[in-house]
Amino acid sequence: MSNQKKRNFQIEAFKHRVVVDPKYSEKTWNILEHAIHEIYNHNASGLSFEELYRNAYNMVLHKFGDKLYSGLVTTMTAHLKEISKAIEAAQGGLFLEELNRKWNDHNKALQMIRDILMYMDRTYIPNSRKTPVHELGLNLWRDNIIHSSKIHTRLLSTLLELVHRERTGEVIDRGLMRNVIKMLMDLGSSVYQEDFEKPFLEVSAEFYKGESQKFIECCDCGDYLKKAERRLNEEIERVTHYLDAKSEAKITNVVEKEMIANHMLRLVHMENSGLVNMLLDDKYEDLGRMYNLFRRVPNGLLTIRDVMTSHLRETGKQLVTDPERLKDPVEFVQRLLDEKDKYDNIISLAFSNDKTFQNALNSSFEYFINLNPRSPEFISLFVDDKLRKGLKGVSEEDVEIILDKVMMLFRYLQEKDVFEKYYKQHLAKRLLSGKTVSDDAERSLIVKLKTECGYQFTSKLEGMFTDMKTSQDTMQGFYGCHPELADGPTLVVQVLTTGSWPTQPSITCNLPAEMSALCEKFRSYYLGTHTGRRLSWQTNMGTADIKAIFGKGQKHELNVSTYQMCVLMLFNNADRLSYKEIEQATEIPASDLKRCLQSMACVKGKNVLRKEPMSKDIGEDDAFFVNDKFTSKFYKVKIGTVVAQKESEPEKQETRQRVEEDRKPQIEAAIVRIMKSRRVLDHNNIIAEVTKQLQSRFLANPTEIKKRIESLIERDFLERDNNDRKLYRYLA
C-alpha cells in the first residue's frame, strides 16, 4: 500500500497580493495618530508634512483607507471630549470665550489634519461614500460639544442672556457674540436655526409683548411709535452685527407683530395723540413714522387710510355744509384748497406719495364737495374773484399754480355742466366789463378745461373770446369809415354771437338821442359789412364814462352803467325829475331802475344825485336833483350798481332749470349712441353705460334717463322688446 502512496504535489496558489508587513498599517497609523495629538496640543512645528502626507497616501494606496478613516474618527472624538470638559469647566463669563478659543483651535487643527489626509479625502472618501474630513470635523464638534448635555442649554441661555442685556442697555462683547453665532452657522443652517434662532425668536416675542404693553399704558401715540421704531432699528442692527442675515426678516417680523400689529387700532385711535390729532396738527414726522411702521404689517396702511378717509370726509362735510361758510364763496373755495394742500403735504411728506392714499384723498374730496349742490357755482365764483382782482401782481407761475388747484377741485365735481353754466356767466361779465386781469390766465384756464373735458366743453367759451376780438376789429373798422365821428361821444360795441353767451332777456331802454343816433350808424355799418345778421342791443350789460361838471365847478369823470348814463343824461335838460318821469323817459325795467337810482342817490361818496325825501329806498313818488355839492377826492368816480354777486334764490332756480334742460339732449344723444352700437340692451345696462359716458360732465339721474328713454320710444328711436319688457331695441 505504501507503494501506492502517491506523492502529493503541493502547488502553491499564486499569491496575487503582496503581503505587506502586517504591522505596517499599525505603525503608519501610529505616526499619524501621534501627529493628530501634536496638532491638537499646539505642538505641530516638529512634524514633517511630507512624511505625514506620504504615510496617509500609502495607507490609502495599500487599502487601509478604512483603518485610517475610523482611526481619524476615534482620535478626533477623543480630543473633542476632552475639549468639551475644558469648556464645561470654564467659569461664568469665560464660558463663551473658552468655547470660541477652542473652536478656533479645532478649526486650525481640522485644516491641518485635512491637509495630511488630502489624498484620502480625494480618492477613498468619494468611492466609499463617507463624509469628507472637513465636514466630519464639524459634525463631530456639533455632536460632542454643542449637543453635549452640559454645554447645549448653557450656551443657549448665555447667548439669550447677552441679547437681553444688550436690549436693556448694557454693552456686550459683540465680537465674541459674532464668532460664536458664526460657529453655529458654520455647523449648518439647521444647527443655527434649531439651537439658536428658534428660541431666540420666542424669547424676543415674549420680551416685546411685555414691553409694548408697558409702553402703551404710559406713552402717547407719537412716543410709542418712536420707541417701536428704535427697537426695530436695534434689531436690524443686531442682525448685521452678529446674526445670520436671513434672521432679519424673522426678528423684524416678531417686533412688528408684537409692537405694532397687536396694538394697531389702539394706537390709531389713541385719545389726544392718535392719527386724527396728528393729521390736525400736521405732525409730519410722527405721521411718517406711523406710515413706515404700519407699512410693515398686514392691513397696517389700510387702517391708517380708513381713519384718514373717515376723518377727512367728516371735516369736509362740515366744511361744505356749514351755513356760515356759505356766505363767502371765495372763502369757501379757499378753505377747500387749504384742506387739499394740507393733505397733499401730509401725503407727500409723511406718506411717501403713496398712490393709495392719494386715491383715498381724491375720493374723499369728491364725496364731500358734491354734498353741496352750490359747489360748482362757488368754484366758478372763486375763479371769477381771482381773475378780476385776486391775481393782480402775481407772477405767471403762481397764476398757473392757482389755476391748477382750481382745476383739481373742478375734477372732483360731478356736475361739471353746472360749473360750465356759471363759468360762462361769470366770464361774460368779466369780458364785457373789461374787468379781467389777464387774458393769458383766462385762456390758460380754458385750455385746461379743454384738456380735461374736451373741445365740446369749451367751444362756447372760446367763441366768447373770438367775439371780443372781432368786436375790436369791427370798432376800428367803424371809426375808420366814419372819421367825422371822432369829435362826438365814443361808442364801443361788443358784437356777441347768440348762443355762445349766456342768454339774457333782451330789454332795451331808450338811449339818449346822441347815443341812439350813433348806434343807428353802427347798425347800418355792421349790417352793411355782414349780411344776413340781426343786431339787438343789450343795454343792460353796457357801461359808460361821462364827464360831469358840478355846481361849484368840480369836474369829474363818472364811470357808470348804460342805464345810469341814460338817467344822468336826462339831467342835462332838467334840474328836477320825478321817478315817474325818469321811468317814462328811459323805459328801464323798474327793478333795474330802482337799483341804479339807489346806487347814484343813496351811496355815500357816490351820490351824484340828490333825492327827496332822503331815505334809503327808492319810492315811486321820489324826486331827484343833481347833487351840486358832490365832492370826491378822485377825478374818476366809479359808480357801481348795487348787484347781488351771488345768485339770488330765483336766479338759482332758473340756472338749475336751464342746466336740467341742457342735460336732456345730452342724455338722449348718449342713449342713441349706445343703442346704435349695441342694437339691443336691457334697462340696467343702458343706465350704467349712459352714466359712464356722461360722468365727465355730470352725474346723470337714473329717473331722468328713464324719462329720456321713454321720450325716445315715443319718437320711435327705440322700442321695447315684445317678450322681455326690460329689453330695448334700436330702430334704425
Place this chain on the structure above:
Amino acid sequence: MGIQKDIVKFNVGGRIFQTTATTLANAGRNSFFGALFDDNWDLQQQQPNNRQEFFIDRNPDCFAILLDLLRTGDLYIPSNVPERLLYKEAAFYGLIDHVRSAKWGPFDGNRLKLSKSVTGRAPGDGTAIRAGPDGGCCVAHGSMVHVFDWILEEHPPINLDYQRVNDIGWVNPENVLISACERLGRGDGGMGLFSSSTGDLRYKFNVVHDNQVKSYTAGALSFSPDYKIFASCKGRSNEYGIGVWDQVTGKQIDFFYESPGWSLGDADKLQWLNGSNCLLVATLFPRKDNCYMSLLDFREKRMVWSWSDIGAPLTVDEKRVRDAIAMEECNSVCVVNEYEDLGFIDLRISGGSVRWSSRSKLMKGKMPDEPCYPKLALHNGQLFSSMNDCISVFCGPDWVLTSRLRRSYGGSICDFSIGGDRLFALHSEENVFDIWETPPPPVI
C-alpha cells in the same frame, strides 16, 4: 539685484529641483503644495537656512513633468515616462485636474483630432455611447455598460439584472443611469443608478400606477437642470408614457400617459428644453411605422406642440425621419433621414411640414447596403450628424457643412456623444470607439 526670497529647493527621489513658491501656488490650495505652503505647516521653519532642500519621496521624472505643467500650463509627456505612472504621481500631488485640463482644449467641432481608439471585448452591436461631464464615457452593448474615466481606464462594468440596456446617461460625474428592458414576471429591469467608479447599484427607480408599483421597460432618458429625470416607459397594462423622477429623492413625481393614436412610451429620444421648460419626445422610424414628435409641458400636463408623418404623401416615403433634435434658438426641430438630408420643422406651428434641405444629391435613391444610423447632436451652435463611418459638422445660420470626421475602420458609427470637451463615436462592427479632442491652444 535683490535676493529672491521665495526660492524653494526640493530633493525629489534624489534629484534636486529649484522653483519658486509662486510657481507652486498655481497648484491651488487643495493640493500637496498648497497645504505644504500653508502657514500652519510653517515650511520656512523646516528649512531653517532657506537653502536646505525639502525632501519628497517620489519619482523625479514625473515631478519634472508636473513642475513644467505648473510653470507653463502645458502637459508634455516624454515617451520614456509611462502615462499611467504620471497620472499616479499627479494623483499624489493632487494635480490630476490640472493634468486633465491641460490634456485637451475647449471643444470646437472644426478643430477636432482623433486622440485615441479604444477596443472593447463586448459581443454584439453597440447600443449607445454617452460622454461624461468630466471627459469619461460609458458604452452600452446588449445588457452590459462599460464605464471609462477620462484617462480611458475602464472601471467595473455595470448591468441592471442583465437586462437589455436601452439608454444610458450621466446624472453627474459620479453617477450613471441605465434604462433597461423589463423581465416579464420578475420585476427586473427598469431604471437604475450606478456609481461610475465602483459600478455599485445605488438606487433603483420605481414606477407607480394607481398606488401600485409596476415593473416596466425604460427607454430613452433625459435630465433637466432642476434635478429631474425623464424616461419613456412601457408597462404591461398599456401603461405607456413618460415618467418623471426627482434626482435627489429618487421618487417618481409625475407620469404623462400616452394618448390613443400617439406614441410616447416607445420614444427613441427625449430632449429637455431649458428655454421653454418643455420635453421633446420623438418616436421615429423604424421603431414605429410612423414618426411622432411632441413637446410636453409638465406644469400644465399638456402637449403644447406635435408633429407626425401619418398620412404624408407617398412621394416623400423615401425621406423617413431617423433622428431629431430641437434647436431652441432657431425655434425649430432639426431632423435627418437615411440619406443624411437635414430637414427643419417649425416649433412655433403645430402640425407644420418638414422643410428638407437636400444637400447630398449623391446618395439620392441609393439605399446604403449596410444598416445606417443617422444621429444628430447640437453643441455650442454647431450641429453634428453621423452617417455611415463619418460625422459631419454644420455651422452658421444656414448650417453649412464645415468639417467631416472619419476614421478608417470599425464600420458605421451607430452612436456618438459630445461632453466634457470630447466627442465619442461608437462603431457598430468592430467593438471600438473613437475619442476626438480639440488640441490645446497653439503656442503663439
